[in-house]
Amino acid sequence: MLERTCERRLDGEPRQELHWRARADARGIGDLVARGRRRASHFGAIADSAQAAPIVFVIDRDPAARTLLEASLRGRGWRVEPLGAVADLFARPRAFAPACVVLDVAPPDGDGLALLRRLAEERAGLPVVVTAAVADVPMCVEAMKLGALDFFVKPLCESALVASVGHAIERSRTSLRDAAQMTMLRERQASLSPRERDVM
Numbered sequence: 167m168l169e170r171t172c173e174r175r176l177d178g179e180p181r182q183e184l185h186w187r188a189r190a191d192a193r194g195i196g197d198l199v200a201r202g203r204r205r206a207s208h209f210g211a212i213a214d215s216a217q218a219a220p221i222v223f224v225i226d227r228d229p230a231a232r233t234l235l236e237a238s239l240r241g242r243g244w245r246v247e248p249l250g251a252v253a254d255l256f257a258r259p260r261a262f263a264p265a266c267v268v269l270d271v272a273p274p275d276g277d278g279l280a281l282l283r284r285l286a287e288e289r290a291g292l293p294v295v296v297t298a299a300v301a302d303v304p305m306c307v308e309a310m311k312l313g314a315l316d317f318f319v320k321p322l323c324e325s326a327l328v329a330s331v332g333h334a335i336e337r338s339r340t341s342l343r344d345a346a347q348m349t350m351l352r353e354r355q356a357s358l359s360p361r362e363r364d365v366m
Contacts, residue, residue, distance in 0.1 A: 218263035220335045224248045226270040252281040266293040266334035286313045291341045293334035
């Protein structure tokens with residue numbers, strides 16, 4: 167902002183000088199800084215979710231199978247949540263961390279393929295690895311159509327299952343990062359002034 171100040175020379179005569187001063191509204195700057203910090207915190211929280219400890223939800227009708235899977239997967243450094251039914255998963259809040267589901271197609275609370283369909287609808291982006299004691303080709307094909315990442319018939323090959331779960335977790339991690347980037351872009355666009363939007 168341009169200001170004109172009047173000072174007196176040493177001889178007592180007034181003199182005019184122009185001083186360029188950049189004056190800012192302190193409260194306005196404070197609001198901008200606070201808003202920027204809130205956004206940075208929000209984006210950081212979303213981005214950090216991709217780096218959080220991965221979670222593997224194990225849903226199997228057989229308690230012994232759940233215990234074996236839990237021990238095997240936990241040994242890889244993943245957090246394992248054994249669940250007795252798919253309903254238990256839907257009762258939980260969404261996990262803001264890389265996650266996947268290992269689902270037996272004959273869980274105690276209903277048809278596994280129907281539950282797989284529900285997972286695809288209500289937990290989109292959550293990778294699912296399917297297991298089954300008995301399976302046929304139509305069942306495998308239907309599971310893959312419904313979004314299953316892999317389909318394993320018991321007895322399970324531990325190394326193959328672990329590799330599949332690792333792939334599922336990386337896919338989930340990528341989805342979280344993509345979601346964080348999209349959220350950041352939307353927030354930035356929403357913060358633009360009408361003039362800035364016209365320029366874009």
